[in-house]
Amino acid sequence: FKVSKVETNPIDGQKPGTSGLRKKVKVFKQPHYLQNFVQATFNALPANQVKGAVIVVSGDGRYWSKDAIQIIIKMAAANGVRGVWVGLNGLMSTPAVSAVIRERTGADGSKASGAFILTASHNPGGPHEDFGIKYNMENGGPAPEGVTDKIYQNTTTIKEYYIAEDFPDVDLSTEGVTKLGGPEGEFDVDVFDSANDYVKLMKSIFDFESIQKLVASPKFTFCYDALHGVAGAYTNHIFVQELGAQESFLINCVPKEDFGGGHPDPNLTYAKELVARMGLSKANPEANPPEFGAAADGDADRNMILGKRFFVTPSDSVAIIAANAVKAIPYFSSGLKGVARSMPTSAALDVVAKHLNLKFFEVPTGWKFFGNLMDAGMCSVCGEESFGTGSDHIREKDGIWAVLAWLSILAYVNKDNLGKDQLVSVEDIVRGHWSTYGRHYYTRYDYENVDSGAAKELMANLVNLQASLPDVNNIIKGIRSDVADVVQADEFEYKDPVDGSISKHQGIRYLFADGSRLVFRLSGTGSEGATIRLYIEQYEKDPSKIGRESHEALAPLVEVALKLSQMEKRTGRSAPTVIT
Ligand code: VG1
Ligand code: CO
Numbered sequence: 161f162k163v164s165k166v167e168t169n170p171i172d173g174q175k176p177g178t179s180g181l182r183k184k185v186k187v188f189k190q191p192h193y194l195q196n197f198v199q200a201t202f203n204a205l206p207a208n209q210v211k212g213a214v215i216v217v218s219g220d221g222r223y224w225s226k227d228a229i230q231i232i233i234k235m236a237a238a239n240g241v242r243g244v245w246v247g248l249n250g251l252m253s254t255p256a257v258s259a260v261i262r263e264r265t266g267a268d269g270s271k272a273s274g275a276f277i278l279t280a281s282h283n284p285g286g287p288h289e290d291f292g293i294k295y296n297m298e299n300g301g302p303a304p305e306g307v308t309d310k311i312y313q314n315t316t317t318i319k320e321y322y323i324a325e326d327f328p329d330v331d332l333s334t335e336g337v338t339k340l341g342g343p344e345g346e347f348d349v350d351v352f353d354s355a356n357d358y359v360k361l362m363k364s365i366f367d368f369e370s371i372q373k374l375v376a377s378p379k380f381t382f383c384y385d386a387l388h389g390v391a392g393a394y395t396n397h398i399f400v401q402e403l404g405a406q407e408s409f410l411i412n413c414v415p416k417e418d419f420g421g422g423h424p425d426p427n428l429t430y431a432k433e434l435v436a437r438m439g440l441s442k443a444n445p446e447a448n449p450p451e452f453g454a455a456a457d458g459d460a461d462r463n464m465i466l467g468k469r470f471f472v473t474p475s476d477s478v479a480i481i482a483a484n485a486v487k488a489i490p491y492f493s494s495g496l497k498g499v500a501r502s503m504p505t506s507a508a509l510d511v512v513a514k515h516l517n518l519k520f521f522e523v524p525t526g527w528k529f530f531g532n533l534m535d536a537g538m539c540s541v542c543g544e545e546s547f548g549t550g551s552d553h554i555r556e557k558d559g560i561w562a563v564l565a566w567l568s569i570l571a572y573v574n575k576d577n578l579g580k581d582q583l584v585s586v587e588d589i590v591r592g593h594w595s596t597y598g599r600h601y602y603t604r605y606d607y608e609n610v611d612s613g614a615a616k617e618l619m620a621n622l623v624n625l626q627a628s629l630p631d632v633n634n635i636i637k638g639i640r641s642d643v644a645d646v647v648q649a650d651e652f653e654y655k656d657p658v659d660g661s662i663s664k665h666q667g668i669r670y671l672f673a674d675g676s677r678l679v680f681r682l683s684g685t686g687s688e689g690a691t692i693r694l695y696i697e698q699y700e701k702d703p704s705k706i707g708r709e710s711h712e713a714l715a716p717l718v719e720v721a722l723k724l725s726q727m728e729k730r731t732g733r734s735a736p737t738v739i740t
Contacts, residue, residue: 180294467586
């Protein structure tokens with residue numbers, strides 16, 4: 161097979177966002193578009209992670225993935241890569257890719273040095289929807305900003321890429337190693353079912369026997385919704401074969417290229433079927449919901465946790481996992497090294513860290529910032545408000561891990577209850593947590609696909625206001641007299657304690673005297689226009705006030721946020737696209 165050197169020109173707009181490059185499929189399908197980005201990535205990596213190396217290429221199975229995988233295999237061969245590992249049918253969840261990089265050894269003893277992950281996560285898929293690509297490094301985590309900046313720089317100067325054009329397409333639907341003999345010598349493509357590797361890792365972390373006992377209890381029913389994302393490639397193996405759950409507990413667990421036409425984002429708006437089954441839909445009340453419910457996003461790194469008629473906020477979820485990890489999860493039995501959350505995530509985790517005397521870190525949005533802390537042994541459990549939770553078992557957030565963590569906690573608190581009439585419920589666990597640590601009322605408003613110019617001006621105005629706290633407080637008092645004073649207003653800046661790198665402009669913060677916070681950010685994962693995210697939080701320690709409806713408790717702060725930012729006037733939106 162021969163290597164073709166193809167002449168090309170830089171294409172605008174290939175800057176990776178919070179989690180890789182995401183664009184509409186039709187953008188990716190333009191001539192040289194994917195190829196430029198892949199070559200720019202190869203050129204940004206140290207030579208030994210390309211020449212003679214083994215890389216993983218897989219994704220969440222969204223539309224156009226299989227074509228992209230064949231292109232990347234041909235480019236890998238032409239760039240001197242020695243082996244490519246691909247998930248069966250091109251499927252591998254983002255956490256499974258991370259696990260495969262860290263744990264898997266090939267038949268010839270090889271290890272992978274990185275991965276192209278083909279996903280746009282929770283964005284819809286299909287010919288008119290989104291495609292995405294990101295690169296993960298040797299530690300199994302997303303490329304750090306130093307590398308993604310270099311990739312982007314390369315896309316602005318690229319003149320040529322390399323591809324073994326006459327290479328035959330590889331059959332992705334059959335497991336096994338194909339020896340192809342590449343232009344640079346040996347070249348193998350290994351197609352395998354990553355569920356085996358992933359399940360092995362999960363079994364080394366959790367006590368599967370105790371979860372089996374919980375699942376076997378007739379009182380315990382659950383529902384898992386994969387929203388037709390890649391989680392479905394793992395659910396039968398884990399929940400049915402290993403844990404003994406009934407198949408009827410699994411819904412939408414067949415991965416589809418267009419996610420069944422849905423929006424594969426596990427939240428109360430998009431996971432409609434699950435939300436109804438759990439008794440959380442007013443329009444569609446369910447008489448007898450299961451005890452436990454969970455959902456994943458397209459690439460299965462996100463999770464939503466539900467109890468019977470009860471929603472667990474992701475910020476509470478990570479705090480509760482951290483508070484219970486040592487006793488309920490064998491992997492953590494010798495203690496937590498530390499905990500971390502992204503800046504907009506509520507401070508519920510901070511309170512747990514303080515109580516348990518744990519190291520605590522607040523990082524910018526996006527999982528790549530947790531990786532350094534974990535590699536340095538400073539952090540065991542971390543999470544984001546955006547339905548992302550995980551630990552140092554890998555370097556990505558992990559949707560199924562979070563579900564197993566909750567099942568472990570439920571199994572632990574119910575270990576002496578299994579024969580009894582009443583189990584300790586998800587809601588009991590959360591309310592118990594609030595009464596110990598206080599409650600962080602929390603909500604996020606997303607304004608999707610807003611005019612980019614208007615969004616930038618709205619943010620710029622919020623930054624300008626920060627110049628004078630007295631003025632800010634005057635404006636706020638004019639909106640609502642019943643909110644506390646703003647005591648600090650700034651843009652979040654992070655200095656990585658491990659490598660000293662600094663990330664600026666990571667979100668606009670208004671911090672109030674009573675611990676309340678308003679945070680404004682522009683999303684870095686959209687593919688069109690701008691998405692404004694508004695995060696609203698209020699801490700309540702008084703046990704007599706922790707049982708309120710969240711939207712009611714937060715109403716004054718919401719009003720302040722909307723008026724202070726002039727949301728409607730500047731964006732033309734009278735309501736957010738999604739509230740979580
Ligand atoms: C969003 C979330 C962020 C998450 C990122 C990737 O980013 O807010 O917390 O890390 O998506 O998630 P942004 O920039 O749009 O706010 V995903 O599930 O790609 O895997
Ligand atoms: Co995701």
